[in-house]
Amino acid sequence: MGDPGTAIPAHERRAILRRAFVDSLPVLMGYTTMGFVAGVLLAAKAGVSFAPLWAFLSSSLWVSGTMSIACVPELSQRTPWAALAMMTLAVNFRYVFYGFTMLKRWRSVPILQKAFLILALADENYALEAACQIRDPKRNLRYCTVLSALNISYWVAGVTVGAVVVSLLGHIIDPERLRSWTDGMEFSMAALFIVIFTDQVKGMLRRGK
Amino acid sequence: MNSDFTYMLGAVASVFAVNYTIRALPFLLFAGRDRELPRWVERFGSFVSPIIIAALIVYSYSGLAWSTASPYIAGALTVAVHLWRRNPLVSIVTGTALYMVLLSLHSA
Numbered sequence: 001m002g003d004p005g006t007a008i009p010a011h012e013r014r015a016i017l018r019r020a021f022v023d024s025l026p027v028l029m030g031y032t033t034m035g036f037v038a039g040v041l042l043a044a045k046a047g048v049s050f051a052p053l054w055a056f057l058s059s060s061l062w063v064s065g066t067m068s069i070a071c072v073p074e075l076s077q078r079t080p081w082a083a084l085a086m087m088t089l090a091v092n093f094r095y096v097f098y099g100f101t102m103l104k105r106w107r108s109v110p111i112l113q114k115a116f117l118i119l120a121l122a123d124e125n126y127a128l129e130a131a132c133q134i135r136d137p138k139r140n141l142r143y144c145t146v147l148s149a150l151n152i153s154y155w156v157a158g159v160t161v162g163a164v165v166v167s168l169l170g171h172i173i174d175p176e177r178l179r180s181w182t183d184g185m186e187f188s189m190a191a192l193f194i195v196i197f198t199d200q201v202k203g204m205l206r207r208g209k
Numbered sequence: 210m211n212s213d214f215t216y217m218l219g220a221v222a223s224v225f226a227v228n229y230t231i232r233a234l235p236f237l238l239f240a241g242r243d244r245e246l247p248r249w250v251e252r253f254g255s256f257v258s259p260i261i262i263a264a265l266i267v268y269s270y271s272g273l274a275w276s277t278a279s280p281y282i283a284g285a286l287t288v289a290v291h292l293w294r295r296n297p298l299v300s301i302v303t304g305t306a307l308y309m310v311l312l313s314l315h316s317a
Contacts, residue, residue: 026301054217061225071224078216081223088227094268095228097261099235100253104246106236114236121232123265130258183316184309187280190269191287191301193262198291200259 008138016139020146026192027124028154033185035059035158038068042159043166044175046075055163059156063122066091068159098126109141120148124192131196277315283308
């Protein structure tokens, strides 16, 4: 355990940044492609004007791939706000468990930083944070913060670019073809969970011996 | 178009409000308490996180071609490569590449 009163040395900060970046690479692959699909769908199927603006706002405020894709048919039908709220509750209720496992770790984190970490508590980000082996609280917090910023930016970039591409080229290229370019890339998120789970099981077996 | 704008503003805001509240709920429930967290909360993380990850695997499979063999073959390869090389990125890229190949063979 490091002394909480001392700052993290510069070379260690860089090492944590590098580690978070390497860990985020599978998310980079999954979020940019899935985000792209969500952005394409929003711009092509939701029937809204200023699609890139809504793509940017919804991706950065929700950070939820499930809702970004599931909301598209609802938006096209102009489903009432209250129904969208109920749908969010049903689809994303699982997130409530993520916070419980982070309560102790993030106990003394300043409020704004905590608010940001909470915003970023999506599946992939949570899975990596939960699997993080950095024991020192300050270094762990830095890892989580850097990882959250990276993953959110991948997601927002993917969704926004997808919507912009359709808005600019939608009448030239069929949006369905744009979407099909990424076919199969969604497996990378399942693979990320499989890898983390494999490590957890290996760790449990080792401790059990 | 103006009412469209209002509709979308409200839609983004209402999903955000519910989504963020779900994520923040545990922190709100235990906010501002100086005393120690209850023991069950402290222990919760260690045994519940593998269960969550397992559920996420099932959940992510529901978005794949789960009724074909492809995602299971690709999943098995991901585990095998991960046990062998112990490099998450290599395992994930290999598994995803195989899934994309299988998927294109399937739809061809």
